[in-house]
Amino acid sequence: KAGVTQTPRYLIKTRGQQVTLSCSPISGHRSVSWYQQTPGQGLQFLFEYFSETQRNKGNFPGRFSGRQFSNSRSEMNVSTLELGDSALYLCASSLTSNRYYNEQFFGPGTRLTVL
Amino acid sequence: ELKVEQNPLFLSMQEGKNYTIYCNYSTTSDRLYWYRQDPGKSLESLFVLLSNGAVKQEGRLMASLDTKARLSTLHITAAVHDLSATYFCAVVPAGGTSYGKLTFGQGTILTVHP
Numbered sequence: 001k002a003g004v005t006q007t008p009r010y011l012i013k014t015r016g017q018q019v020t021l022s023c024s025p026i027s028g029h030r031s032v033s034w035y036q037q038t039p040g041q042g043l044q045f046l047f048e049y050f051s052e053t054q055r056n057k058g059n060f061p062g063r064f065s066g067r068q069f070s071n072s073r074s075e076m077n078v079s080t081l082e083l084g085d086s087a088l089y090l091c092a093s094s095l096t097s098n099r100y101y102n103e104q105f106f107g108p109g110t111r112l113t114v115l
Numbered sequence: 116e117l118k119v120e121q122n123p124l125f126l127s128m129q130e131g132k133n134y135t136i137y138c139n140y141s142t143t144s145d146r147l148y149w150y151r152q153d154p155g156k157s158l159e160s161l162f163v164l165l166s167n168g169a170v171k172q173e174g175r176l177m178a179s180l181d182t183k184a185r186l187s188t189l190h191i192t193a194a195v196h197d198l199s200a201t202y203f204c205a206v207v208p209a210g211g212t213s214y215g216k217l218t219f220g221q222g223t224i225l226t227v228h229p
Contacts (some may be wrong), residue, residue: 027150028116031215033215033216033217035217042219042220042221042222043203043205043217043219043222044215044219045215045216045218047215048214048215049215050214050215055214055215056213056214056215058216085143090157090158092158092215092217096213101158103148103163104159104160104215104217105147105158105180106150106158106159106160107193108156108157109157
């Protein structure tokens with residue numbers, strides 16, 4: 001069974017640009033969560049989507065947005081990039097909508113560098 | 116707001132020794148996860164602990180959960196170099212709408228020396 005895939009794996013952008021990251025969950029998984037990992041702040045939750053609806057959102061500015069498609073694939077977008085957005089962005093998928101079983105399986109991540 | 120704290124943050128061990136990583140969290144939870152991350156890699160699920168008193172073991176690692184004390188431990192037995200990695204605990208708070216949100220500890224960087 002294929003795992004969670006993320007594209008691209010590496011990105012270099014300059015300040016002010018925007019970027020779109022993609023995540024394909026494990027087949028059959030309908031929930032997709034996004035996290036940002038930095039050395040200073042650790043792993044922080046960005047948002048979660050289920051059935052094309054955002055159900056939960058972390059404390060990030062509106063420059064960070066996402067969406068989910070009918071096939072459960074998800075994208076996140078960061079507009080007006082700042083140096084502090086340089087991070088590893090991880091996507092995770094889980095099987096059910098029930099929060100009581102939300103073991104998450106993580107993709108390999110997208111390493112974003114903002115210059 | 117849920118806070119998750121791990122200690123120690125850095126752990127240098129000799130091969131063959133035992134040690135424990137602690138994960139404390141600040142609000143009621145009955146779901147706790149342990150993940151491993153190798154440098155430059157993603158998170159690998161190690162254990163899912165779903166109830167008070169849960170204990171799970173895999174190889175040289177054993178995890179336990181005490182929901183009353185809001186504490187989980189990850190015990191390493193007879194460490195080997197292959198266990199060198201960063202270990203994270205992650206918690207889902209009980210109640211409320213916590214869909215898809217894991218709150219992570221800071222991570223414990225484990226280095227095992229010969």
